[in-house]
Amino acid sequence: xxxxxxxxxxxxxxxxxxxSSAWAATVTFKDPVGDDNGPxxxxxxxxxxxxxxxxxxxxxxxxxxxxxxxxxxxxNSKLEDPWGMGVGFAVQMIFIFIDTDNKPGSGHTEGLPGxxxxxxxxxxxDKVVILSPQKQARVLSEARIKAPNLIKDILVPNRTSGSxxxxxxxxxxxxxxxxxxxxxxxxxxxxxxxxxxxxxxxxTRKVNEYEGQHRFGGGNxxxxxxxxxxxxxxKGEGKPEEVQLQHEMLKYxxxxxxGSVKRATLLMVHK
Amino acid sequence: xxxxxxxxxxxxxxxxxxxxxxxxxLDLGGTIYIKWLDGNRHLQNGLQxxxxxxxxxxxxxxxxxxxxxxxxxEQVEFGARLKNRFNKNYWTNQGGFGGGxxxxxxxxxxxxxGEYNSLEAQYVKFRGAYIKLTPGYxxxxxxxxxxxxxxxxxxxxxxxxxxxxxxxxxxLLFQGSALNKTLRWDIARISLPKLWAGPGxxxxxxxxxxxxxxxxxxxNPITNLNITGIVEYSRDQELDATDDNLKNGxxxxxxxxxxxxxxxxxxxxxxxxxxxxxxxxSDYNTFADLTTQWSPYLNxxxxxxxxxxxxxxxxxxxxxxxxxxEVFDIGAEYQSILAARREADVLLTEGHDGSWGARMPxxxxxxxxxxxxxxxxxxxxxxxDNDFTDFDERMAExxxxxxxxxxxxxxxxxxxxxxxxxxxxxxxxxxQAFDEDNPNSTDYPLxxxxxxxxxxxxxxxxxxxxxDKTTMxxxxxxxxxxxxxxxxxxxxxxxxxxxxxxxxDEEQYLSDGTTTPWYPxxxxxxxxxDDRDLKYYMGRIGxxxxxxxxxxxxxYYEYYKADLDDGTVAFTPPAGAGYWSGxxxxxxxxxxxxxLQFDYFLSGMEFGLNAQWLEGKYEPDFKGDYTLVDNGxxxxxxxxxDGTFVADETQDFAMYRLKAWMKVKF
Numbered sequence: 024x025x026x027x028x029x030x031x032x033x034x035x036x037x038x039x040x041x042x043s044s045a046w047a048a049t050v051t052f053k054d055p056v057g058d059d060n061g062p063x064x065x066x067x068x069x070x071x072x073x074x075x076x077x078x079x080x081x082x083x084x085x086x087x088x089x090x091x092x093x094x095x096x097x098x099n100s101k102l103e104d105p106w107g108m109g110v111g112f113a114v115q116m117i118f119i120f121i122d123t124d125n126k127p128g129s130g131h132t133e134g135l136p137g138x139x140x141x142x143x144x145x146x147x148x149d150k151v152v153i154l155s156p157q158k159q160a161r162v163l164s165e166a167r168i169k170a171p172n173l174i175k176d177i178l179v180p181n182r183t184s185g186s187x188x189x190x191x192x193x194x195x196x197x198x199x200x201x202x203x204x205x206x207x208x209x210x211x212x213x214x215x216x217x218x219x220x221x222x223x224x225x226x227t228r229k230v231n232e233y234e235g236q237h238r239f240g241g242g243n244x245x246x247x248x249x250x251x252x253x254x255x256x257x258k259g260e261g262k263p264e265e266v267q268l269q270h271e272m273l274k275y276x277x278x279x280x281x282g283s284v285k286r287a288t289l290l291m292v293h294k
Numbered sequence: 295x296x297x298x299x300x301x302x303x304x305x306x307x308x309x310x311x312x313x314x315x316x317x318x319x320l321d322l323g324g325t326i327y328i329k330w331l332d333g334n335r336h337l338q339n340g341l342q343x344x345x346x347x348x349x350x351x352x353x354x355x356x357x358x359x360x361x362x363x364x365x366x367x368e369q370v371e372f373g374a375r376l377k378n379r380f381n382k383n384y385w386t387n388q389g390g391f392g393g394g395x396x397x398x399x400x401x402x403x404x405x406x407x408g409e410y411n412s413l414e415a416q417y418v419k420f421r422g423a424y425i426k427l428t429p430g431y432x433x434x435x436x437x438x439x440x441x442x443x444x445x446x447x448x449x450x451x452x453x454x455x456x457x458x459x460x461x462x463x464x465x466l467l468f469q470g471s472a473l474n475k476t477l478r479w480d481i482a483r484i485s486l487p488k489l490w491a492g493p494g495x496x497x498x499x500x501x502x503x504x505x506x507x508x509x510x511x512x513x514n515p516i517t518n519l520n521i522t523g524i525v526e527y528s529r530d531q532e533l534d535a536t537d538d539n540l541k542n543g544x545x546x547x548x549x550x551x552x553x554x555x556x557x558x559x560x561x562x563x564x565x566x567x568x569x570x571x572x573x574x575x576s577d578y579n580t581f582a583d584l585t586t587q588w589s590p591y592l593n594x595x596x597x598x599x600x601x602x603x604x605x606x607x608x609x610x611x612x613x614x615x616x617x618x619x620e621v622f623d624i625g626a627e628y629q630s631i632l633a634a635r636r637e638a639d640v641l642l643t644e645g646h647d648g649s650w651g652a653r654m655p656x657x658x659x660x661x662x663x664x665x666x667x668x669x670x671x672x673x674x675x676x677x678x679d680n681d682f683t684d685f686d687e688r689m690a691e692x693x694x695x696x697x698x699x700x701x702x703x704x705x706x707x708x709x710x711x712x713x714x715x716x717x718x719x720x721x722x723x724x725x726q727a728f729d730e731d732n733p734n735s736t737d738y739p740l741x742x743x744x745x746x747x748x749x750x751x752x753x754x755x756x757x758x759x760x761x762d763k764t765t766m767x768x769x770x771x772x773x774x775x776x777x778x779x780x781x782x783x784x785x786x787x788x789x790x791x792x793x794x795x796x797x798x799d800e801e802q803y804l805s806d807g808t809t810t811p812w813y814p815x816x817x818x819x820x821x822x823x824d825d826r827d828l829k830y831y832m833g834r835i836g837x838x839x840x841x842x843x844x845x846x847x848x849x850y851y852e853y854y855k856a857d858l859d860d861g862t863v864a865f866t867p868p869a870g871a872g873y874w875s876g877x878x879x880x881x882x883x884x885x886x887x888x889x890l891q892f893d894y895f896l897s898g899m900e901f902g903l904n905a906q907w908l909e910g911k912y913e914p915d916f917k918g919d920y921t922l923v924d925n926g927x928x929x930x931x932x933x934x935x936d937g938t939f940v941a942d943e944t945q946d947f948a949m950y951r952l953k954a955w956m957k958v959k960f
Binding site: 056057066069070071072074075076079081089090091099101105107158159160161163164167168181182184186187188219222232233234235236240244 | 323365368426428435436442443445446447448469471475478480514517518520560562565568606608609616638639688704706711775777780781783840843844845846893894895896897898900959
């Protein structure tokens with residue numbers, strides 16, 4: 024009896040492994056090195072945990088695997104876990120906005136709280152996948168409070184992990200609405216994991232005028248500036264001109280009281 | 295010189311004071327943190343598993359913290375923090391109500407419980423405050439005056455400081471940049487904490503002006519290269535007792551002076567490889583003339599180095615296989631007054647396990663038989679601080695004197711994530727009689743004695759009078775997510791440590807007890823009598839599951855087995871001999887841990903629960919020639935050379951402990 028049970032368990036486990044290992048072609052986007060400065064002048068916080076290149080996206084891979092889709096974002100720095108998050112990385116937080124239908128005007132044009140961005144209506148997003156070192160339940164709990172009108176389109180992998188220079192996590196293809204990930208459009212936002220966020224921010228780190236120990240610099244003390252260190256631009260090929268396209272996308276204007284005159288407006292990239 | 299230094303600092307501050315504008319803004323926030331401890335040791339001396347004088351495993355308590363922050367003008371901001379700490383603030387105290395006032399003249403402290411005992415009275419204290427100036431000048435970015443955790447620097451020089459809150463150290467921090475922010479600099483003056491930042495855990499009698507000065511330049515000339523240079527200078531001064539003419543002021547003299555230089559560089563020549571180099575040199579001078587070996591710093595002046603080289607290969611010819619290599623050498627006499635005491639992990643190796651971090655696990659004292667969860671983190675000081683921690687936190691251990699190599703391969707194959715480790719450790723502290731030219735040396739602090747964490751060890755004791763030790767560590771971690779339901783997270787681990795220490799390995803030290811007082815020769819018959827040999831095995835298996843959208847649960851089992859040969863019955867150094875005088879521990883140690891863990895998040899509230907049941911046994915194994923004798927009560931055992939009787943019977947252990955907590959930020 025014990026042998027039979029053991030046999031069933033082994034067969035079940037092998038089936039699960041084989042099922043999860045069935046995969047299709049990976050869609051890859053590149054991003055230039057050294058453009059981790061938001062609209063061009065953002066600077067890193069001054070605490071030693073924010074090592075150079077930590078927020079510099081170099082590559083984004085989307086890989087369907089069985090009934091799941093794996094999202095992997097590489098950065099220009101070895102990942103470290105100085106805060107003991109237990110998942111191989113700590114300071115990064117990544118938002119992957121996806122336009123699954125590529126229909127102008129369909130989807131959301133507002134960003135998530137704390138990013139201070141919006142999307143061009145022709146590039147509105149349908150789903151967003153958040154790669155965070157925080158536990159899935161905490162991210163979703165924060166999202167339910169701070170973005171209740173968007174919560175049904177916010178996905179967080181059951182497990183997000185970092186190794187080497189790559190952060191990755193998988194969500195179910197069905198939760199993304201099905202379809203072919205190779206046909207979708209994407210925007211990847213590099214932010215920083217903030218365990219003690221401002222009351223209205225979704226676990227994101229502030230960008231202020233001057234950098235601080237745990238906040239970025241180069242922006243505005245109010246929330247009229249995009250809190251984004253890096254993103255994909257152009258065709259996502261990593262060409263030098265994409266740096267300028269990023270800076271243009273993230274252009275913003277504030278009034279004297281910190282109100283937004285022109286909010287940074289993002290486009291998607293697609294193959 | 296001192297006046298000039300103060301003048302320069304004042305000019306830096308005054309020179310930056312901006313003209314104010316009507317821009318006032320105040321933000322209020324805070325945290326309520328509630329903890330519930332339960333356990334079968336029934337200790338109610340504090341709401342921490344391991345605190346300086348107040349270990350506890352029982353009771354409920356609340357911490358309340360209120361944070362102020364804001365801007366006075368565009369150029370001036372501030373922050374401050376008020377908080378009560380757990381200490382012995384049990385709910386059963388009724389907020390510290392009642393209790394008569396009693397004063398113990400012997401200790402000079404209030405010993406009552408209740409209203410008059412500050413540890414129980416839920417008092418809220420000013421914990422930290424800072425003012426930050428951002429004047430907008432070209433030559434400086436900011437100046438921060440007041441509390442800081444000093445995380446801007448480096449664990450080998452000025453580490454992030456945590457005693458006992460993150461911002462209890464204050465000072466001045468000036469920060470600037472140049473070359474389009476590719477070059478950044480920091481200059482700091484940090485007031486030295488008189489409680490621990492000097493020989494004998496003190497900075498002496500004159501403390502108010504003792505300080506450390508730090509300077510750092512970070513240069514990032516190209517995207518794949520960054521270089522950091524650091525210097526730290528600390529000085530502890532005392533009144534000059536020979537100056538009896540007070541009409542021209544009172545002279546001072548240096549008690550301790552420490553200078554540390556550091557150079558770090560990281561270079562990524564290709565996408566698949568990263569190279570790192572860190573080099574530090576300390577020049578430590580003490581004039582404290584201490585003879586006690588209970589001290590967090592050397593009792594002699596010394597110069598030494600610490601360095602490490604890191605190679606990270608992110609891609610190999612095998613898909614999803616990466617490898618990290620670290621070669622390191624931390625000098626036996628490397629001394630940095632403000633090196634990180636806990637909040638860092640300076641080496642790649644996972645080191646020893648916290649489960650055996652209790653210095654006397656067989657006595658089930660301090661944090662108790664179960665120790666801390668998970669692996670240790672290494673710090674480059676023996677001024678290690680594990681106080682005010684709970685069992686579900688990681689333990690810090692000193693790596694002073696360690697040298698060796700660590701190789702960590704990582705491989706992901708069909709969803710199975712594997713991470714291995716192999717570490718070979720040799721020691722710069724391998725020596726005979728500390729220093730053969732000075733066999734009566736008290737230069738090297740012994741603290742808990744018996745260098746090396748593990749059975750019969752101490753996490754902050756790098757020095758032993760006689761040592762000839764090597765350690766090997768091999769680890770395999772694995773994790774796999776089964777795609778069933780919301781996903782079952784399976785994980786496991788196997789770890790092996792082999793540690794050998796020949797201790798005395800020269801005949802002369804057996805025959806001459808007068809020049810080597812650490813080892814009375816009468817206790818030895820053979821060089822092999824004191825040899826230590828530890829074979830340590832650890833295994834873990836567990837699973838986690840997202841039970842609901844808000845609730846994650848995890849269960850795991852850990853097995854520990856340690857076969858320890860800690861010398862023959864002829865080897866029992868007496869107390870004060872430089873080796874641990876705890877109970878006899880040669881034999882087989884088995885420990886089983888069953889753990890349940892839950893994390894729950896609900897609209898701004900975070901909840902955690904960690905419950906553990908441990909049981910184990912110790913079977914003594916008497917090495918060498920011995921005779922079983924009756925202790926007079928019918929118990930058979932062995933009479934050791936120092937007269938201690940050790941029963942020849944298995945000891946059983948059982949421990950239950952639970953920590954539940956909730957945190958609400960507002």
